[in-house]
Amino acid sequence: MESLIKRIEKEIAALEPLAIVDQVGTVRAVGDAIAEIDGLENAVLNEMVLFDPTFDRTLEEALRDPSPVYGLVLNLEEDGVRAVILGDTAKVYESMLVRRLPVTLGAAAPAGFGRLLSIPVGEAMIGRVVNTLGEVVDGKGPIDGTIARPIERAAYGVIDRAPVDTPLHTGIKAVDAMIPIGRGQRELIIGDRGTGKTTIAIDTILNQKSEPEATRPICIYVAIGQKESKTAKLVAELAEKGAMDYTIVVTAPASAPAALQFLAPFTGATIGEYFMDQGKDALVVFDDLSKQAVAYRQLSLLLRRPPGREAYPGDIFYLHSRLLERSAKLSKEKGGGSLTALPIIETQEGDVSAYIPTNVISITDGQIFLQTDLFNKGMRPAIDVGISVSRVGSAAQTKAMKKVSGKIKLELAQFRELEAFMQFASDLDADTKTQIDAGRRMTEVLKQRNGAPLPFEMEAAVMFAATNGYFDHVAPEAASGAEAKLQDFLLREGQDVLAVIRESKTISEEIEQKLRTAFDVFRARTAS
Amino acid sequence: MSTTQQLSRQYAAALMRLGALPGANEATLTKRLITHLRAKGRLGLLPSIVRALKKHAAQTAHTRPLLETARVEDRQETMRAAAQAGLSTPDVVVNETLIRGWRAQVAGVLVDRSAKRALTELYQNLTR
Numbered sequence: 001m002e003s004l005i006k007r008i009e010k011e012i013a014a015l016e017p018l019a020i021v022d023q024v025g026t027v028r029a030v031g032d033a034i035a036e037i038d039g040l041e042n043a044v045l046n047e048m049v050l051f052d053p054t055f056d057r058t059l060e061e062a063l064r065d066p067s068p069v070y071g072l073v074l075n076l077e078e079d080g081v082r083a084v085i086l087g088d089t090a091k092v093y094e095s096m097l098v099r100r101l102p103v104t105l106g107a108a109a110p111a112g113f114g115r116l117l118s119i120p121v122g123e124a125m126i127g128r129v130v131n132t133l134g135e136v137v138d139g140k141g142p143i144d145g146t147i148a149r150p151i152e153r154a155a156y157g158v159i160d161r162a163p164v165d166t167p168l169h170t171g172i173k174a175v176d177a178m179i180p181i182g183r184g185q186r187e188l189i190i191g192d193r194g195t196g197k198t199t200i201a202i203d204t205i206l207n208q209k210s211e212p213e214a215t216r217p218i219c220i221y222v223a224i225g226q227k228e229s230k231t232a233k234l235v236a237e238l239a240e241k242g243a244m245d246y247t248i249v250v251t252a253p254a255s256a257p258a259a260l261q262f263l264a265p266f267t268g269a270t271i272g273e274y275f276m277d278q279g280k281d282a283l284v285v286f287d288d289l290s291k292q293a294v295a296y297r298q299l300s301l302l303l304r305r306p307p308g309r310e311a312y313p314g315d316i317f318y319l320h321s322r323l324l325e326r327s328a329k330l331s332k333e334k335g336g337g338s339l340t341a342l343p344i345i346e347t348q349e350g351d352v353s354a355y356i357p358t359n360v361i362s363i364t365d366g367q368i369f370l371q372t373d374l375f376n377k378g379m380r381p382a383i384d385v386g387i388s389v390s391r392v393g394s395a396a397q398t399k400a401m402k403k404v405s406g407k408i409k410l411e412l413a414q415f416r417e418l419e420a421f422m423q424f425a426s427d428l429d430a431d432t433k434t435q436i437d438a439g440r441r442m443t444e445v446l447k448q449r450n451g452a453p454l455p456f457e458m459e460a461a462v463m464f465a466a467t468n469g470y471f472d473h474v475a476p477e478a479a480s481g482a483e484a485k486l487q488d489f490l491l492r493e494g495q496d497v498l499a500v501i502r503e504s505k506t507i508s509e510e511i512e513q514k515l516r517t518a519f520d521v522f523r524a525r526t527a528s
Numbered sequence: 529m530s531t532t533q534q535l536s537r538q539y540a541a542a543l544m545r546l547g548a549l550p551g552a553n554e555a556t557l558t559k560r561l562i563t564h565l566r567a568k569g570r571l572g573l574l575p576s577i578v579r580a581l582k583k584h585a586a587q588t589a590h591t592r593p594l595l596e597t598a599r600v601e602d603r604q605e606t607m608r609a610a611a612q613a614g615l616s617t618p619d620v621v622v623n624e625t626l627i628r629g630w631r632a633q634v635a636g637v638l639v640d641r642s643a644k645r646a647l648t649e650l651y652q653n654l655t656r
Contacts, residue, residue: 017629017646019613024638028587038587039636054648058625062648079587099638 023113027051027096028080032302033089033257035071037098038080046152047073048101048117049083055097065091070133071098072117072259075303082303084259086117086133119267120146121274126218129235129249132260132267137251138235149274151266155325162331164365167396168217168283168340171207171453172200174383174446177405177463178412179368182396183217183281184329184338188360190345190352191370195382197344199450200368201285202234204342206243207453208283217281217340219247222268225261225291228253237451261295262319269326272339276328279335284327288344289320293356310355317359324363352387366390380447385412399506400460404467408442415439440476442466445483454487457501461490461515464507470519473527482526489522536573539565540580593617593634598626598642606630613639 025039040049051069054062069091071083085092101115119134124145129138136143164182181187189197205219221238223231231251238244248271252264265286272282286292293316300313308314320343327341345360350372352361361367366389375382394402418436422428428436445466448454454462465471465486474482490498497514501507507515539561546557565571595617597606603620610617615632628643 017641017643019639019641020645022638022640023636024633025636041636054644059627059644059647062644063651066648066652097638 023100025049025080025098027092027094027098029094030085030089030092033085033259034299034302035083035085035092035098036080037083040073040081040098040100042113043073043076043081043100044114045073045076046116048115049073050099050101051085051087051092052097052099053091056095072263074299075305084299084303085257086259089257116150116152117263118148118150119270121149121271122146125248125271126246127244127248129231129251130267132250132252132256132264134267149270151263151270152322153270153273153326155322156328156330156334160328160331160334162329162336163395164329164338164392165395166281166329166338167398167401167456168204168281169207169211169456169459170200170204171210171455171459172203172381173448173454173459173462174381174385175200175368176397176401176456176459177446178385178409179366179383179388179390180392180394180397180401181340181342181366181390182329182392183340184327185366185390185392185396186324186327186341186343186364187390188343188345188364188367189370190347190357190361190367191382192347192350192372195370195372195375196380196450197346197370198234198287200370200381201287201342201344202237203450203453204283205238205247205285206241206451207455208246209242210453210455215281216246217283217338218272218275219243220250220268220271220282220284221247222250222252222264222284222286224252224264224286224288225254225256225295226251226287228255241451258295258298262292262299265289265292265323269323269339269341273326276330276337276339277335279337281338281340283340283342286323286341286343288346289323289360290344290346290356293319312355316356317363320360321363324360365392378447379443380450385409386416398456398460400501400504401456401463403507404460404463408463408467411435412439412442415442437476438472441471441474441479444476444479445471447480455498455502456505457498458487458490460501460507461494461498462486464512464515465519465522468516468519470523473523485526486519486522489525490518493521494518532573532576535570536576536580539573539577540584543577543581544584593632595620595630595632596623596626596642597621597630598624598628602630609641610639615639 023042025037027035028038029036049071051071053068054066069085069087071085073081073083075082100113103112103115120143122145124143128136128140128143131137164184166183168181168183169176170181189200191197205221208216208219231253235249238247250264250268252261268284268286272284275282293312296316296319297312301307305313324341324343327339329338330336343360343364345357347354347357369384369388370382371384374384415436418432422436462483471479471482497511497518500511543557543561546552547554565573595606595610597603597620600622606620609630610632615634617632617634626642626644629641631640631642
């Protein structure tokens with residue numbers, strides 16, 4: 001052992017280390033996860049910096065915990081910069097050395113300083129749970145074979161985009177029939193707490209299992225400011241139902257610093273863009289952007305940026321617009337991939353005219369509005385069809401669904417008017433009663449339990465039955481049960497018809513005839 | 529920033545500029561400052577002017593050129609190496625924690641040719 005020590009000491013004595021050149025600054029003050037740094041005159045916005053814990057310590061002290069802490073430069077000031085600390089704040093102290101990071105282009109020599117915040121992305125992330133910085137948090141070992149991508153990136157321009165024309169099936173009848181979502185669209189899910197917003201997003205992810213593998217989108221669920229128990233339960237549900245085979249979860253829990261909560265959606269978008277750039281489809285769920293806005297407000301106030309309305313910074317709109325604009329359907333020349341976004345916003349007391357909700361509504365291509373009243377009445381999913389909309393519309397529907405769902409929204413709107421009128425009228429004519437019963441039946445048919453998304457061919461068949469009077473023989477309150485029986489019937493005796501609809505994505509006259517024949521049998525059985 | 533703070537910063541900046549001029553006398557500058565503040569009725573700004581000056585001194589302390597070497601016997605060689613690298617510093621400080629080699633910090637640029645840095649990087653690469 002003695003000779004080993006001597007040998008190593010001899011090696012150290014003979015060491016001729018190469019000189020490295022860094023641009024550095026010094027921490028002037030640190031507090032609330034914000035570091036004020038002197039120097040770094042050439043620092044740029046959103047640049048990563050490294051708080052070096054080894055600079056002014058002995059080697060022995062430095063090796064006890066040499067892991068650096070990273071920061072993100074967010075304020076460039078006259079006499080220094082302010083950076084938000086992206087790691088353990090307790091490790092950063094006054095007079096600590098701060099280094100700019102070199103920009104490396106692959107394996108080449110560093111090409112200057114000013115590395116933007118980047119995360120690792122790659123196929124190997126599928127099935128894993130990572131944090132905002134792309135670090136693994138599921139305890140299943142490191143992720144190999146990834147490349148680094150900056151989390152802030154300009155969205156594709158108009159020329160590089162193609163119209164949204166491919167449906168993204170959520171498996172939720174009410175959505176796919178009346179508020180269809182296309183691949184490349186941004187559809188907002190908005191409602192009060194506990195109205196089923198996350199359920200719609202998760203059911204959409206679960207439903208992608210029924211897509212053929214070649215066209216199945218990679219799903220990314222970004223949990224922002226959520227309870228870790230809730231995220232763990234969600235991951236377990238996705239794993240149990242086989243959805244983790246094509247899903248990546250990014251988590252910035254409520255216990256994470258505000259900076260990580262603010263950046264988490266950008267991480268999700270970056271991962272999604274990686275797959276989109278390869279010509280694949282991706283779906284990213286931001287749950288929820290209200291918490292991201294609050295985190296950004298906290299950071300901005302700590303950075304002494306002037307507060308605006310509701311104390312949000314002046315660029316709160318830009319925060320969401322630049323995030324959501326990264327969703328796109330790319331042209332064939334760019335690979336034809338797509339990134340669909342389902343941002344979630346939580347309202348207070350159903351107020352969709354508040355600041356953040358109106359901002360995001362104006363950015364997205366439609367919204368699914370969930371009402372507490374409907375939820376409490378047992379209408380689940382509690383979608384208010386009247387004010388929910390998809391601006392892409394039927395361009396994002398298969399011909400099969402377009403055929404069967406064309407008039408549903410109008411009929412439901414008429415039903416709602418009649419329902420309100422009914423409270424004041426004592427005697428109703430037969431036609432009005434029929435219309436009201438039809439509306440009630442359709443409302444019951446559109447109910448769906450969570451965690452049970454339907455493949456689109458089943459949706460199309462059920463909606464065909466509903467819109468062609470095949471539930472008229474049951475009482476409106478029993479329509480939901482009859483619909484469940486219809487599904488069982490089709491699974492037992494209608495697989496061939498479902499297969500044809502799945503393949504052709506349309507309801508031709510021949511298929512229509514087969515459906516009518518099958519449903520006549522069903523009606524006869526249930527009527528008896 | 530309040531008006532008081534702004535004024536204090538401006539007075540401190542003016543003092544520093546005047547103090548940097550060739551032939552400046554600190555005693556004369558201080559006397560003139562007090563006379564001026566008394567005439568303007570701003571003697572109350574004195575404590576905050578002192579705070580502004582101290583803050584500036586603390587900030588500039590970090591930007592002063594600093595050259596460190598690991599061993600006393602390497603001082604001359606370190607100064608030569610630093611000069612060859614284009615780094616001009618008045619003196620060299622002995623910092624044994626560097627183990628071997630030297631490092632220099634001048635105007636926001638750090639040149640580190642120490643064994644401590646090399647060994648730390650080696651350890652980080654091995655344990656990543």
